Amino acid sequence: MPAVDVANADSALRRELYFFTLYRLLEAALLVFVLFGPIDGLVGEPRHDIFARSLSLAYLALAALLFAFGRRGDLQGQALAGIATDLAFGILAIHAVPGAGTGIALMLMFNVGAAALLLRTRYGLGMALVAVLGIIGEFAWTSLVEESEGRRLAEPIMFSIGYLAIATLTSVLGRQMRAAHALAEHRGHETAHLVEVNELIIRRLRTGVLLVDGHNRVRLANEAATLLLGEAGDGQRTLDVALPELAERLAAWREGAIASDAPLQVSPDQPEVVPRFTRLLAGSDQTLVFLDDTSLAARRAESLTLATLGRFSASLAHEIRNPLAAINYAVQLLEESDDIRPADRRLLEIVRQQGSRMNGIIENVLGLARREPAKPEHVELVALARHFIDEYAASHPLEDDSLRATGSEARITAMFDPRQLHQVLTVLVHNALLYGRLPGEPARIQLNVHRDANGTPLVDVLDRGPGIPEQVAQQLFRPFFTTSGHGTGLGLYIARELCRGNQASLDHVPMPGGGSCFRIRMAAGEASRNHPGARPGTAPTARTPGQR
Structure with missing residues (x-):
């Protein structure tokens, strides 16, 4: 159970304090009516007539004052002042009007109980004890000093026991009321918080x-x-x-x-x-x-399809490795033969290179399916771009098309897995050769290595084709999206995933003057542009896994 907040619990008892002050006003008015009413001899002759009348009027005035200010100020202070007033005037009224003494003492029992309900336990029981001392003191004064024998000792004793009993009972009830209020307030705050959370969840669904x-x-x-x-x-x-x-x-x-x-x-x-x-x-x-x-359901189905395809690709790649190993071994044996003509030996070299590239693709597909992390290292991008163009031109005849490397600096170092970067560039260049040309004209592909204003290494693959419409550009990197009847739609998706695995990004950058630009934004190698360990990436190249 939460701790009881005294101020909040007291505020919940304001209504009870109001009825307590209203009851006090009723008591004072009744006492005035008894003493000033038209029915003579209703309670007998007062012991001290002037004192009794003055006392009743003073009590009525104070009761009205307490009623008027009963909803303001500190509840504990008002309840304490009220019960003190009740006991003082009540005990004096019992002494001044002995004919109404029993009734006044009986009515004070409610005042004692109400005070114990509103006050802290020690104050409530303390005021009950004051009432006991007052009622016994008044009886002792009347019996010993004024030598009056109107009442018996049993009466004040019974009232004293009643005061203590009612004070104890209502004090326990008051504690339970405060605890219940604190619990209700705590649950109310929790409910309000849950309502806010539920509204936020529903709003953001x-x-x-x-x-x-x-x-x-x-x-x-x-x-x-x-x-x-x-x-x-x-x-x-x-x-x-x-x-x-x-x-x-x-x-x-x-x-x-x-x-x-x-x-x-x-x-x-x-x-x-x-x-x-x-x-x-x-x-x-x-x-x-x-x-x-x-569309959300389609994406979820797409994710399931990709997961299934990933497992299938990993299984397929594993099965391809065995015949590929046999092909590579056979090529090595043929290269050792002295009967091979130079032209055929060049063809064997191309077969060996492409076999190595295919093996690299298999390793990357297996790594992507198994979520294996990339192995980035310091790569000198300018040299890597030139080396990539030489290898690509050797294995992919360009004919009238052109592929060249440009750069604003002699050396730019970045962190990337060189083999995976080679695969990403292969995908981008292959797509540019297929789609980045105007009808009837050769393709002009450019690999531009440079830095942005913050010094971040960038590799742009640019073409001078018709460009990509905005509606198509928004879906370029979605798996299985392709504008070709023969493409798989996985090339750009895998390329972006490989970039993300190297803490890099791959994005399409619109070109106002026409053409397309795919930008690889990498993590810088180090502050120095001439890192001694940087080297051109010469890892085996990879065949294009798909078209955009």
Whole structure:
């Protein structure tokens, strides 16, 4: 149970204090009525008439004052001042009006109990003890000093026991009330916090959520639903106006029909959604409408497909390694033969190089499937770009096409796995040769190695083709996306994944003057541009795994 906050618990007892002050005002008014009322001899002749009348008027004035200020100030102070006033005037009234002494003592029992309820335990029991001493003291004074024998000793003793008992009981009740209030307040804060969390979760859900009442008025809509509705829901709080087709499906569902799973096109510029319906509460006319974005479901299916394809690729790559090893071994044996002509020996060299590249691709596919980390090292990019162009031109006849390296500096060092960088460049250059040319003209491909304003190493693969439309550029790096009838759509996806594994990025940069630019942004090797350990990457090259 949470600790009791005294200030908050006291604030919850303000209503009880109000009734306590109202009861006190009733007591004072009743005492005045007894002494000044039209019925003579109602309680007998007062012992001290003037003193009793003055006492009753003074008590009434103080009771009215305490009632007027009962809702202000400190509750503990007001309750303590009130019970002190009650006991002082009550004991004096018992002595001054002996005919009403028993009734006044009985009415004071409520005051003692109310005070113990409102005050702390020690103060409540302390005031009960004061009442006991007062009632016994008054009896002793009357019996010994004034030698009056109107009452017996049993009466003040019984009232004393009653005061202590009622004070103890109401004190326990007061503690329980404060603890219950503290617990309720704590639970209230927790509930409010949970409500805020729930609202945040619902608001940030990628699934659209609408709350629709029985008249098809939209009561609530989270961010995803607002985005999905778009202009259809702009300013329209009625589903019949904003989305008539969705309103028709909701009406059919309410009549007991099975909800259709067919996608719903909200607007031409928004993705299709599949609506699902459920009642907010049993018997309620309010309905929760969930709008599932079909593109999200497609991405989830795509992720599952990629995971399956990754396992398949790893298995396939493993199976290819054995025949590839036999091919490489056979090529080595042929190269050792003296009967091979120079032209054929050049062909054997190309076979050996491409076999090595294929083996490198297999290793990368296995590493990507197994999520093995890359092995970045210091690479001198300018030399690597030139070495890559020489190897690519040797294994891929360019004919009229051109492929050249440019750079603003003689040496630029970066951190990258050279073999994986070779594979990324192969993908980008191969795509540029296929798509980066104008009709009837040769391709002009350029590898530009430079730095940005912050000194970050960059490698740009540029072409002078027709460029890439914005709608296509937004999907370039999605797996299986391709504009070619023969491509797999995995080339750029794998290239970006390889870059990410090397703490680098691969992005398409729009070219205002036409053409395309794919930019690799790398991690710098070190502050010095002439790192002594930097070397051109001469790892085996790789065959293009796919087209964009």
